[in-house]
Amino acid sequence: MDQGPFSKAAADNALDRLIAIARSDTGQSRRVANFLLAWWNGEDCGHFPIADLFGVDATIATHITTIVGFLGQHEGAIYPDAFGCKAEMIELVGRWRDFGD
Template structure:
Protein backbone atom coordinates (compact mmCIF):
# COMPACT_ATOMS: atom_id res chain seq x y z
CA UNK A 1 0.00 0.00 0.00
CA UNK A 2 1.28 3.43 -0.87
CA UNK A 3 1.29 6.55 1.23
CA UNK A 4 0.29 8.74 -1.73
CA UNK A 5 -3.10 10.35 -1.22
CA UNK A 6 -5.16 12.86 -3.12
CA UNK A 7 -6.71 15.86 -1.45
CA UNK A 8 -10.51 16.08 -1.43
CA UNK A 9 -10.78 18.49 -4.37
CA UNK A 10 -8.62 16.29 -6.58
CA UNK A 11 -10.41 13.13 -5.49
CA UNK A 12 -13.76 14.72 -6.36
CA UNK A 13 -12.44 15.79 -9.77
CA UNK A 14 -11.04 12.32 -10.49
CA UNK A 15 -14.21 10.57 -9.39
CA UNK A 16 -16.31 12.89 -11.56
CA UNK A 17 -14.17 12.01 -14.58
CA UNK A 18 -14.33 8.30 -13.75
CA UNK A 19 -18.13 8.41 -13.40
CA UNK A 20 -18.51 10.09 -16.79
CA UNK A 21 -15.98 7.74 -18.43
CA UNK A 22 -17.99 4.75 -17.21
CA UNK A 23 -21.26 6.18 -18.49
CA UNK A 24 -22.67 6.65 -21.96
CA UNK A 25 -22.77 10.38 -22.60
CA UNK A 26 -21.35 12.51 -25.37
CA UNK A 27 -18.37 13.29 -23.15
CA UNK A 28 -17.66 9.80 -21.86
CA UNK A 29 -15.01 8.94 -24.45
CA UNK A 30 -13.25 12.25 -23.88
CA UNK A 31 -13.01 11.58 -20.14
CA UNK A 32 -11.88 8.01 -20.79
CA UNK A 33 -9.20 9.21 -23.21
CA UNK A 34 -7.82 11.59 -20.59
CA UNK A 35 -7.82 9.00 -17.83
CA UNK A 36 -6.38 6.20 -19.95
CA UNK A 37 -3.54 8.44 -21.15
CA UNK A 38 -2.54 8.76 -17.49
CA UNK A 39 -3.00 5.03 -16.90
CA UNK A 40 -0.75 3.99 -19.78
CA UNK A 41 -0.26 6.42 -22.66
CA UNK A 42 1.93 4.02 -24.65
CA UNK A 43 -0.84 1.41 -24.84
CA UNK A 44 -3.90 3.64 -24.74
CA UNK A 45 -2.87 6.57 -26.87
CA UNK A 46 -1.99 10.03 -25.75
CA UNK A 47 -4.44 12.76 -24.95
CA UNK A 48 -4.98 15.41 -27.60
CA UNK A 49 -5.36 18.66 -25.69
CA UNK A 50 -7.86 19.91 -28.26
CA UNK A 51 -10.19 17.23 -26.90
CA UNK A 52 -10.77 19.66 -24.04
CA UNK A 53 -12.56 21.93 -26.50
CA UNK A 54 -15.36 19.37 -26.71
CA UNK A 55 -15.75 19.05 -22.94
CA UNK A 56 -18.02 21.13 -20.79
CA UNK A 57 -16.27 23.54 -18.44
CA UNK A 58 -16.78 21.34 -15.37
CA UNK A 59 -15.10 18.32 -16.94
CA UNK A 60 -12.28 20.35 -18.48
CA UNK A 61 -11.66 21.87 -15.06
CA UNK A 62 -11.63 18.40 -13.49
CA UNK A 63 -9.00 17.34 -16.05
CA UNK A 64 -6.93 20.36 -15.09
CA UNK A 65 -7.11 19.56 -11.38
CA UNK A 66 -6.11 15.92 -11.93
CA UNK A 67 -3.37 16.89 -14.40
CA UNK A 68 -1.76 19.29 -11.93
CA UNK A 69 -1.92 16.71 -9.15
CA UNK A 70 -0.36 14.00 -11.33
CA UNK A 71 2.41 16.36 -12.43
CA UNK A 72 3.45 17.09 -8.87
CA UNK A 73 2.92 13.67 -7.26
CA UNK A 74 4.18 11.25 -9.92
CA UNK A 75 1.67 8.54 -9.09
CA UNK A 76 -0.41 6.20 -11.22
CA UNK A 77 -4.07 5.32 -10.64
CA UNK A 78 -3.01 1.92 -9.26
CA UNK A 79 -1.00 3.71 -6.58
CA UNK A 80 -4.22 5.34 -5.39
CA UNK A 81 -6.42 2.24 -5.38
CA UNK A 82 -8.08 2.99 -8.73
CA UNK A 83 -6.54 0.10 -10.67
CA UNK A 84 -9.74 -1.94 -10.96
CA UNK A 85 -11.90 0.98 -12.01
CA UNK A 86 -9.35 1.99 -14.65
CA UNK A 87 -9.41 -1.60 -15.94
CA UNK A 88 -13.18 -1.23 -16.31
CA UNK A 89 -12.70 2.01 -18.24
CA UNK A 90 -10.12 0.29 -20.43
CA UNK A 91 -12.47 -2.64 -21.08
CA UNK A 92 -15.26 -0.26 -22.03
CA UNK A 93 -13.27 2.00 -24.36
CA UNK A 94 -10.22 0.08 -25.56
CA UNK A 95 -10.75 -3.67 -25.41
CA UNK A 96 -12.78 -3.76 -28.63
CA UNK A 97 -10.24 -1.71 -30.60
CA UNK A 98 -7.42 -3.97 -29.41
CA UNK A 99 -9.24 -7.06 -30.70
CA UNK A 100 -9.92 -5.33 -34.03
CA UNK A 101 -6.21 -4.52 -34.52
Protein backbone atom coordinates in the same frame (compact mmCIF):
# COMPACT_ATOMS: atom_id res chain seq x y z
CA MET B 1 -0.12 19.95 -0.26
CA ASP B 2 -3.08 18.91 1.88
CA GLN B 3 -5.48 21.67 0.90
CA GLY B 4 -6.34 23.73 -2.12
CA PRO B 5 -7.41 23.13 -5.68
CA PHE B 6 -4.59 20.66 -6.40
CA SER B 7 -4.59 18.74 -3.11
CA LYS B 8 -4.84 14.96 -3.00
CA ALA B 9 -8.40 15.32 -1.69
CA ALA B 10 -9.35 17.58 -4.61
CA ALA B 11 -7.68 15.21 -7.08
CA ASP B 12 -9.41 12.22 -5.50
CA ASN B 13 -12.79 13.93 -5.81
CA ALA B 14 -12.08 14.94 -9.42
CA LEU B 15 -10.99 11.41 -10.30
CA ASP B 16 -14.16 9.91 -8.82
CA ARG B 17 -16.27 12.30 -10.89
CA LEU B 18 -14.27 11.64 -14.06
CA ILE B 19 -14.57 7.88 -13.67
CA ALA B 20 -18.34 8.21 -13.28
CA ILE B 21 -18.48 10.29 -16.47
CA ALA B 22 -16.24 7.86 -18.38
CA ARG B 23 -18.59 5.02 -17.45
CA SER B 24 -21.42 6.66 -19.39
CA ASP B 25 -21.81 6.78 -23.16
CA THR B 26 -21.56 10.32 -24.53
CA GLY B 27 -19.05 12.33 -26.52
CA GLN B 28 -17.87 13.88 -23.27
CA SER B 29 -17.48 10.46 -21.65
CA ARG B 30 -15.30 9.31 -24.56
CA ARG B 31 -13.07 12.35 -24.11
CA VAL B 32 -12.86 11.80 -20.36
CA ALA B 33 -12.00 8.14 -20.95
CA ASN B 34 -9.27 9.25 -23.37
CA PHE B 35 -7.77 11.42 -20.62
CA LEU B 36 -7.97 8.75 -17.93
CA LEU B 37 -6.61 5.99 -20.14
CA ALA B 38 -3.76 8.17 -21.40
CA TRP B 39 -2.82 8.79 -17.76
CA TRP B 40 -3.18 5.10 -16.95
CA ASN B 41 -1.04 3.87 -19.85
CA GLY B 42 -0.73 6.20 -22.82
CA GLU B 43 1.65 3.90 -24.64
CA ASP B 44 -0.93 1.11 -24.86
CA CYS B 45 -4.23 2.96 -24.41
CA GLY B 46 -3.62 6.04 -26.55
CA HIS B 47 -2.85 9.62 -25.75
CA PHE B 48 -5.11 12.51 -24.82
CA PRO B 49 -5.36 15.15 -27.54
CA ILE B 50 -5.36 18.49 -25.73
CA ALA B 51 -8.06 19.65 -28.17
CA ASP B 52 -10.40 17.17 -26.45
CA LEU B 53 -10.75 19.82 -23.73
CA PHE B 54 -12.73 21.85 -26.27
CA GLY B 55 -15.36 19.10 -26.35
CA VAL B 56 -16.14 18.97 -22.63
CA ASP B 57 -18.02 21.37 -20.42
CA ALA B 58 -16.26 23.67 -17.97
CA THR B 59 -16.89 21.45 -14.96
CA ILE B 60 -15.32 18.42 -16.62
CA ALA B 61 -12.39 20.52 -17.83
CA THR B 62 -11.88 21.70 -14.25
CA HIS B 63 -11.78 18.09 -13.02
CA ILE B 64 -9.16 17.26 -15.64
CA THR B 65 -7.06 20.29 -14.78
CA THR B 66 -7.32 19.43 -11.08
CA ILE B 67 -5.74 16.05 -11.81
CA VAL B 68 -3.05 17.62 -14.00
CA GLY B 69 -2.35 20.27 -11.34
CA PHE B 70 -2.01 17.62 -8.65
CA LEU B 71 0.32 15.52 -10.81
CA GLY B 72 2.44 18.56 -11.65
CA GLN B 73 3.24 19.14 -7.98
CA HIS B 74 4.91 15.77 -7.47
CA GLU B 75 8.18 14.31 -8.58
CA GLY B 76 7.90 10.97 -10.26
CA ALA B 77 4.88 9.21 -11.62
CA ILE B 78 1.56 8.96 -9.85
CA TYR B 79 -1.14 6.81 -11.43
CA PRO B 80 -4.79 6.12 -10.57
CA ASP B 81 -3.59 3.17 -8.44
CA ALA B 82 -2.45 5.73 -5.87
CA PHE B 83 -6.13 6.63 -5.47
CA GLY B 84 -7.28 3.01 -5.20
CA CYS B 85 -8.79 3.03 -8.69
CA LYS B 86 -7.04 0.12 -10.40
CA ALA B 87 -10.24 -1.91 -10.85
CA GLU B 88 -12.08 1.08 -12.29
CA MET B 89 -9.29 1.73 -14.76
CA ILE B 90 -9.26 -1.89 -15.89
CA GLU B 91 -13.02 -1.60 -16.40
CA LEU B 92 -12.54 1.53 -18.55
CA VAL B 93 -9.91 -0.20 -20.68
CA GLY B 94 -12.43 -2.98 -21.35
CA ARG B 95 -15.17 -0.49 -22.15
CA TRP B 96 -13.26 1.97 -24.34
CA ARG B 97 -10.38 0.04 -25.89
CA ASP B 98 -10.70 -2.99 -28.11
CA PHE B 99 -7.42 -4.83 -28.06
CA GLY B 100 -8.79 -7.73 -30.10
CA ASP B 101 -8.85 -10.20 -27.21
